[in-house]
Amino acid sequence: MVTLTIDGVEVSVERGTTILEAAEQAGIRIPTLCHDKRLIPYGSCRLCMVEVTARGRTRTMPACFNPARDGMEVATQTEKLNSSRRMQLMLLLRSHPLLCPSCDAAGDCRLQDLVHEYEVGAPPFARESRYFHVDNESHFIRHNMNLCIRCGMCVRICDEVQGQRELSFIKRGMESEVSTDFGRPLDCEFCGQCASVCPVGAISSKWLVGTGRQFELKKTDTTCAFCSLGCTLTLGEKNDKIVYVDSPHASPNEGNLCVKGRYGWPYVYAEQRLSKPLIRKNGSLQEVDWNEALSFVAEGLMKVKTASGGTSLAGLGSARLTNEEAYVFNRFVRTVMETPNLDHGGGQAYKPLTGAFGPILGYPAGTNSVRELRDADVILLFGADITETHPVAKNEVIIANGRKKSRPIVVDSMQTKLTERMGSLFLQVPPGTEYVIANAMLKWIVDQDLVDKKALDLRAEGFDELVASLADYTVENAARVTGVTADLITQAAKAYAEAANAAIVLTSGLNRPAETVELAQAAINLALVTGRVGKRSCGVHFLGEKANSQGAVDMGLSPDLLPGFNRMDDEAAREKIAKLWDAPLPEGKGLSAREMLAKAESGDIRGLYVVGENPLESYPGRAQVEKALTSLEFLVVQDMFMTSTAKLAHAVLPVASFAEKSGTYTSTDRRVQRLTPALKNTAVKSDLEIFTALAAMMGKPSLTYAGPERVMEEIAGLVEVYAGITYGRLGTRGLVWPCVDAEDPGKELLYEGGFPGGKARLAPAPPLKELSGDGLPMYLIPAILKFHSGSMSEHSASLLEVCPAGSAEMNFKDLKALGLKDGDTVTITSGNGASMQVKAKWSRRAVEGSVIVPYHFSALKLNTFTEWDQPVVKVKVEKV
């Protein structure tokens, strides 16, 4: 610690803290125009100059990058400094067009604020007009370099945080400006961080131009509903319409957003949004009022239940429901529909959590928070293209790589943006064989005796069994099966084992169904044997696909779970919950999503209540799913859009979007965060309102809550790790579970002090499966294209603008071998007879022998290719 005096205030700060940060801690504001906490200090605006007296000498220096030292006396507001700042501002105004009245940034312009604060008058020199590039072509983002003050924040955030390096300074001196190469329109992640960080109006979000000034907006902080990172969104609304999206700096995501969070929201206004309930009358879906629709649904479900019993009913929830909705849906399915049959995510997306994390470690959740990745020395990503799926988490890897020379090790069947980073390793594997690499690394580490014995002895059991099960996973065998060189595997293992801090990242999603539990087990084993569990910037991250992927598991949307990780067969828990829910719980384990559909086809399941899920589009084996769904006696779909599943339904109930409802999501960091409604939409109801209304109609009026806050109170009473959580405590940053009482600040790092079950239980490795050499020549790799996620993004006019349709991405060698050019139409056929016609596209991320097809464009019907038992598909590609 160093102690210094700033404007007479004594402050002690950590060594390495800048004078600016120290001043902030002392509550003293120093003006800046080029500083942002997320960025490496740059020192270009020269507004933060302060007078520093040390060892009897007084010098003027910028506060933003000079470190605070012991005994310094800092003056921030002398007359000399203020007049220097005034001069600096005048110089900035020399060539800055004074079109403030018509500028969109007026009122949200740091230059304007400072000019006002320092009472800058007319400058004693001539102004100068310079003409720079104006880019109106790019998606979402408008560049008007005439307004630029060359603070470089856009360039830096694009490089240092996003890792995109789309923008840079060109030319020199007076003529320097920010540009892409040769001034072409942007072709980047479109995260809009450049616009968000711009202190003036030089870079702005196009759609927010001309729609309102900052001070006219009603701002609401809520949580993003796309992926599971739980970024805080500030929605600015004028005349009941969202016209502004940003994220506060104080948020857990530090104000960083991706294209989905910042520009994806127009799906809220999509024309395809359902606004009225529909019921099937005379064979077709017709709009009716809510009362009619709800009684139709209640009656329909009752009818099946009365005729065939509760077990002939089933419920499919979604990881997009809030915690409160998921919890109440669980109660509704188990006590009103009276069936144990409840699932979500195809029964697969969350399996690594319940099948590996929970059994081995204790909690079915990732061990560390995403923010810690930035301090990891090695980041091992298994089948995780987080640039596309979780862009804001990717930023942490970029920060680690850029500032700490951290090495990303990518084990995947396609190239990702992280494989291009300095020091990265890319282990290219056939789809579904990531676990082989993980186990081979594990065996190598054990063989080389790089195991953390102390941690193992104290904290884990089952090591000997694990070692025995790894016998086949020699580096050579893994190299043979996966085609990765033995050298690369040992390099990766060595790097992981020897790093001071090493983290593993896994992602989930229905597009990665193969051996995900095996992979998660191997990854957790790796972390355990090297002593990386319960340690900061280490551990295993599991990035769920949807906003409440974690909460859906916490709330027990699973055939064998009740809320709070209680098992359906745990008598004590059953008793407690039955009492709380005022109804007996159905006996036995429920059916999984896959089983439900099989039973529907066989006629054993007759009624299905689908909430926020689209099985026909996202589950494997499209034909069977369709057959199952059409065999149902009664199908209810609750969604924002008329999905393909909804089109088969007997009743369709439109629901509120994230911007229109209240509740909480639990992020992948286990952070419970608020959804606060920014908009009113009286035409639709929230899922919660629908569940309680139906319960009342179905004879269970005790299932009722005066709003989501009451639900959370009940959850806190039942779910131990949520015990300390109340809406009042959540604030802007939320609370991380486990949070066990009202004083508990929550724990970002799990298992620091030990495991809930005493010790972790290492899972033995599965037998090494050889790949069958037969079949068609190419792997079909379902992937994300340009940040889509499917269900919502396909209705987002903005995201569709960037990427309107899917294409088949292929390696140039494959294209050449097939005599194809970029843009040629190809037919892709699989062994089971599925085929699609799509345009071929040259792509850097496709490796030889694979064709990448986006799974989120319903038109491509990719799930005609996949099957439950055969998630990895080989195909043939031919020119049309």
Place this chain on the structure above:
Amino acid sequence: MCASPSYRMHFMMCAGTGCLASGSADVRAALEKELAKRNLQDEVQIIMTGCNGFCAMGPLVVVYPDGVFYNQVKPEHAPLIVEEHVLKGRVVEKLLFKEPVAKSAVPLMKDIGFFGLQRLTVLRNRGLIDAENIDEYIARDGYAALGKALLEMTPEEVIEEVKKSGLRGRGGGGFPTGLKWEECARYDNFPKYTICNGDEGDPGAFMDRSVMEGDPHSVLEGMAISGYAIGAHQGYIYVRAEYPLAIQRLEKAMVDAREYGLLGEDILGSGFDFDLAIAPGAGAFVCGESTALMFSIEGKRGMPRIKPPRSAEAGLWNQPTNLNNVETFANINPIILNGGDWFASIGTEGSKGTKVFALTGAVNNVGLVEVPMGTSLKSLIFDIGGGIPKKRKFKAAQIGGPSGGCIPNGMEDVEIDYESLQGVGAMMGSGGVVVMDDATCMVDTARFFTDFSVEESCGKCTPCREGLKAMLDKLTDIVEGRGEEGDVEYLQELGHHINSTSHCGLGKSAANPVLSTIRYFRNEYDAHIRDKHCPALVCPELIDFVVIEEKCKKCGLCYKNCPSDAIIWEKKQVARIDLSKCTKCRTCITNCRFGAIR
């Protein structure tokens, strides 16, 4: 020298960029032809050396063993030299140098004031060796210092010796070299790098070019020693791409040194590995700033970055890096060989050793000179430089390029060392000295240097990017007659603001030309602003273009030279200027010998 003993005479011909430009290659060809014709090719050897320094007088031929100095030699003089000097043993009078003041011919090089008063350390091999021949460098104690350092000294001892010498960075900053090495040596983070800054960009400066072209091995040797001292095994020489000859000679030198085992692995069997690569610059003045230079080597945009961390801790590719200027490295060999104490005995209290200056502008002996620190400016200009041509008066000298300041007439007794120069508002800079006579307008000069800085500002920080342009605008206003009362005070305020708030050395010193000309030539600014008159008759907008009748000698030179027929003159009549035809080209003013036009 490795010349065959059968040669009885050597022609040392300058092959620096200056002499090559004035035709020394043609002279060489003519001499060779002439010698061959008379079958003297085995008796007389022609050696192309590095820059001799006396660039204004090129092409130069120095004949040894006598040491006779011929200047401005042309190919047609070849028969004369061979006939007279080689065969008959007579000095060719007409090609001898004539002292500008005394007008007497001086046959021997050592008697010429320009050479006689210099003390050569950095330029020790000037005019004596073939720059492309490593053997000749070695014959003059080349690489002896490297051998001594590697085989007889520890890295700590090398640093100690450099510290003892008191050598300070010759790139302008004047930071003690030994301390710099010591700091870099302290970091335990490998690899480390040592970099030679050869991005010489000041207008009129060519010291580093001359060393790189004329004695490339001295740079290589200094760098290898620095690598040994700090623990670096790789060095980079960052050279302006505008110096193709320097790059070519450095490359040749590196190839030769590798062949001799003086670069590469296990140098001289010491176990020390060191190699070098050349990084050509991309034409930006700011890349002479150390951090911008490192970015440039990394292939990034050359822009200064913040410090801390200093380069010694995290420089090139974020690794500990030492960076010195060409001239600094060239000083290392003599320091190691002769000892730090020897070096410290030359120069003044705070500035040790010698300094090379590029003497240009209104001075008779334009060229490259090396003098001990502490030599007076007067001696530099009048004794070595031979004074001001055309009987004009010395007005000021701009030292330190666009970052420096001017030293006016009356202060020429100032001693040239780091502290004294700073005391009078100039700076050592890299060593450019532009001498100005009384026909120079100081406001225009300040404007010229400011224009240069505006062009070369990288654009990163506000004061340099915007402030310099504001300053330039104001100076332009003043020289074009739009100056107003208060402008000078405004320029001073802005100048201090730019100097005190800019980020890097470029901006921090960019206002010096303006501030120092205001300090010493305030009256000229006032004349421009109040009288709308340029006293030096340089700024066209501020000249009346009227003939002063009393001064006019009616010679008609103005009339004869005017390109636009604007002069009305008849024999024995005072000339008049027809302003409707005058284009303000100033031809009449420069041709009038009597100062009769105002």
